[in-house]
Amino acid sequence: MSAIHIPVLRLGQTYRSLDTIKFNVSGQPLEISVANSGLIRRDLQQLAKSGEALRAIPCETLVGYMEKAAELYLHGHLPWGDGERLQSPADYVAALSQLTGLPHSLGRSNMGKVHAAMSNIRAVISGLTRGMPLELFDRGFVRQNGLDVNFFAETNSLGVLLPSNSPGVNSLWLPALVMKIPVVLKPGREDPLTPFRLIQAMIAAGFPPAAFGFYPTTHDGGDTLLFGTGRAIAFGNDTTLKKYAPYRHINVHGSGRSKIVIGDDFAADWPKHLDVIVNSIAANGGRSCINCSSVLIGKNRDTLADALARKLAAIEPLPRDHPDATLCSFANPKSAKAIDERLEEFLQVPGAVDLTAKYRNGPRLVEAHGQTFLRPTLIVCDDLNHPLANTEYGFPFASVLQVPQAQMIGQIGESLVVSAFTRDQAWSIDLMTSTNIERLNLGPYSTMRVQWEQPHEGNLFEFLYRRRALQGDLVAV
């Protein structure tokens, strides 16, 4: 059987590269074309045409396309690659699982998340623009509450360096297309499938092929993409963050270091919310940057930690296609081993105990069902300066600390999501005015919670568009 070949998409043209990455998926070969950086640079010079193709379509129509694409992505048979063969949703989930270690169950739930982001695109766009009508993207101008409002695109494209850890992150770039900004994507090495399937669904729904650049490429190609687009998003770790931090046009998503902070008014009631905390730590295999990696409580640390450790230790590795599988395997077993060794090294530093060790059924690092897993790990830490206290790894991992409520905001550092279990009004205001929290959930909610009308990991509209002061009374649009 000939290999399935996922090509480069050059803003409307498919292209087979002579450089390829080869995988084997369910016994059939899968090749991914790899673009050289010069090829990407040449294509980026054509982005004006891509923008024109999107601008020719009314925004309302694009919204309709996105809603249709949502159904195609979730249910449709879409091109696997550049050949005739079609990929069913089950094919996609199975292949995704094999390449990334994500169990089928989580693959399907991620499909659901992305589908929801697409089918709720009106709410998403409305949330990003604070309710401005869609015609803003057709005319650049709307009248809102008697005020003329003019926005203009600050970029001709959005470049995105995608990760492989979780397909759900693809929902972040989708609204750009409805805002008439072409996208230029570098898929993660292990997950070219999700962005390719999304693009195929969107093209089938009516989006112009010229609006999509899809470039599996090297680090050099990734840099080309980041520096060749007017606005870009990069996912990565702290090193990525440091590398791209000086560049204002690049929005870097590093480690999330998301947290649950339990106010004094909830500190005695933690048993009622134990499942929410477990969900925050372990949902999606612990792979998301919005997974909770630290729990802070003013008192009752040890009883809370013990209960959490028992619950987390009960999560066992299961085969990828098991309906109850929630733990992800590592596509690269060496990564799992390195993380395990690092944790053991840090556990030698006084002030931290792995509470799950005494409850789990064997070592943290385990070979099971032909894969390599790290079992969930809960660490009790004495203070936030311990190397395991405020960090995250790509599996269910969290620390529990006892910190006085009054000191929590000052100590948590940069946190992507904070779920604050509190009804304390004064503290809620302090949390809302703090500068180190990107997304704040007030109440006993999982850090994984998504509300479509709220911006996610920064406001994409404000990243892509800028408001211009518009004065005078001769607006002729």
Next chain:
Amino acid sequence: MSSKLTPPQAQSALDAWTRKMIAWHFSPATGCDYWLKWAKTAGWDPRKEIKCFADIAKKFPHFDDDVLRTEQPERFVPKAYAKRPYNVFETGGTTGMPKQRVGWDDYKTDYEEYSDHYGPDFFPKGNWLMVGPTGPRRLRLAVEHLANYRGDSCYFVDLDPRFVKRLIGMGDMAMARKYQEHVIDQAATILRHRKITNMFTTPRLLENLAERMSLVKAGLKGVFVGGTTMTPQYVRFVVEEVLENKINFAPTYGNTLMGLAISKKLTKADNYSLTYYAPQPRATLRIVHPDNPAELVNYGDYGRVELTTMTKEFFVPRFLERDEAIRRPPCSEFPWDGVGDVRPFQSLTKTIIEGVY
């Protein structure tokens, strides 16, 4: 440089050349101080024990090019050249003392042979432009000699690769890009205002230049490149898109120690995979096992590139390059082994700053 010899005839010619060069470099009347003293210390006389090229691999250790940094260049001057001032050419280097070699006419010979390989249709008569490292490198003199040898003149735009490597090492990618733009600005200006027919540059600069303008419309007919790894995909990209399938393309592999290896003319069967052939017998490339460099790898396998240079000016036995390549068989143009799809040694297992210019 291409040869009408059969592979056995080419081997005989290499063996005869080896005996001649060993006699030259290890004779007190003609050899240089460095190799004569080396032979005394080694305790054997190469003139007696080296009978053919294969003996070099059996008898000589690998050349340590660090001596080109630590020893004074005068030590490498053959007595026969003692009365002629020499050129000093430097290799790579970023900080500290660079490696240097002495030379007189080798670069002319290398580039004349190279020029003779390509007819007037490949590099038609007209001005040349070199965009790349000039400074202490022999490339600058060599390219000008190539142009002059063909009856043409050459314009130059300099690029300092040591500065680029330093910027990248410091993580200052923004400044590295600005410097690259500065170089390309100058090259584009020359191309727009002067009649340029042929060009030498590095692959990366070539593609950058083509992002500014159509090189076909700029009047280029022939392009000669060297410098960095070119995968088959990269070659295809250059041929199809950068050169628009209309400009003759001559990729080369070379350095200050070797000279210039020419790439075999690409056929459809090559699928853009390049194979270079050393200017044998003056320089010979072997592809050896990385863990046992005494042994050649099989045809079709990757191994480390080993260079032996034997000219009257310079002797370098068994130098292990920082590159690996596929061992390829002789072809109709070159009756000796070639090296294919060259890339930095162990590039699949370590990070290397390459292709910076």
